[in-house]
Amino acid sequence: KDASVRMKCILALKALYEKRESAMKLGxxxxxxxxxxxxxxxxxxxxxxxxxMQLLRLISEHYVGVFSSMEYVFLFQFVYAAYRPMATAAGELICKRLLAPPPQEGFFGQNPPDEFDRNIQNMKTLIDFYLQGEFHRHVPYLVxxxxxxxxxxxxxxxxxxxLLLEPRGGRQALTSQQERVLIEILVAAVRQxxxxxxxxxxxxGKRAAREVDGTRRWRxxxxxxxxxxxxxxxxxxKFAADKEKVTPLLQIPQYCNLDVYDKDGLGSVSHGTPPLPLPRLQAWGTAATTSSVPVSCHLPKAW
Known part of the structure; x- marks a missing residue:
């Protein structure tokens, strides 16, 4: 069929599946x-x-067990698609079917689950999803x-x-492999x-959303x-001795507005660890991305 016909069919079905009453008649x-x-x-x-993909997400919300585990794996992989609207639609499906939903008030006025703990568990789930994937290994695309x-x-x-600072053996501690993936996710998110x-x-895509307001992005x-x-x-x-982990972390300063270091008085001790001098942070961030010298050469001797 012609592309316009296929599109009209999908849009017509989306309109029907957006309403639960009509969706229940289309099983x-x-x-x-x-x-x-x-x-x-x-x-x-x-x-x-x-x-x-948006249609399939709607369908998954109406019918229990409508897709097998393998079918969900097939759909989740599109989060790596080159076309951003498709990747975002797959991301929405991942949020609905793979990650824990936002906390809600429990029965008889019980307190809802802690949101921070929920985010911790969701991040672990996301890391495992990435590690178990058999399709792509592009963290920036996933982010x-x-x-x-x-x-x-x-x-x-x-x-x-x-999660990264959780002590070894702690309740939420990650494996070394999970730490490497989380650092990749963190750096990709910071860059974006x-x-x-x-x-x-x-x-x-043709209907790409306009860029985020400059003032909002600055904040x-x-x-x-x-x-x-x-x-x-x-x-x-913590990761000074692990080149594979510390190298991407040293990229973070180049994406930060380090003027806040002096403006907000952040040169004081924080959590028992003195913040690094501003020029050294900038120098290491640049060196980590431009130099082939082992990263240990860029770290202070005290480490």
Whole structure:
């Protein structure tokens, strides 16, 4: 069929599945055409693939057990797609079917689960999803696919750094492999927050959202910078002996607004670890991305 016909079919079905009353009457229809609808996630027209993914997310919300585990794995992989609307739609599906939902008030007025703990568990789930994936290994694409779908997760600097700083043997401690992945996620998120655009090679689509307001992005970057000026020395201290982990961490200063270091009086001791002098932070951040010298040569002798 013509691409316009396929698009109209998908849009018509989306309109029906957005309403639970009509969706409940389409169970037999979907089971009959399930294979065909799933195949349209690989349509030649990227706009159709993203609309199809949104349709499948709606369907998954209405029918219990409608997709097998393997079918979900197949759909989740599109978070790595080059077409950003498709990746975002897959990210929304991941949020709905893989990650824990936002906390709600419990029965009889019980307190809802702690949101910070929920984010910790979701981050661990995301790390395991990445490690178990058999398709792509592009962390920046994964982060961008969840950028709009799960901002409270991939832009949660406190959650990510708390996990990395968890003592060995602690309740939430990660394995060495999980730490490496989380550091990659952290650095990719920091870069995107600072630069305000997706990674190279990802198509924005015809109806791409306009760039985030400059003032808002500046505030977000300033908030991020305040956090890392305090926490980055602790991360560097913990992973100083591990070149594979400390090298990407040394990229973070180049994405931060280090003016907050002096403006906010952050030159004082924080959590028992003195913040690094501003010029040294900048120099190491540059050296980590431009020099082939072993990273240990860029660390202070005290480490």
């Amino acid at each position: 037999l229809f979907f089971h009959k055409f399930k294979k065909r609808i799933l195949s349209m996630t690989q349509d030649r027209q990227p706009e159709i693939t993203s609309e199809c 961008d696919g969840l950028w709009d779908a799960a901002p409270a997760l991939v832009r949660n600097w406190e959650c990510m750094t708390a 927050a600072a630069e305000g655009h997706p990674p190279a090679g990802r198509e924005l 977000e970057r300033a908030s991020m910078s305040r956090h890392f000026v305090k926490v980055l020395p602790q991360l560097l201290s």
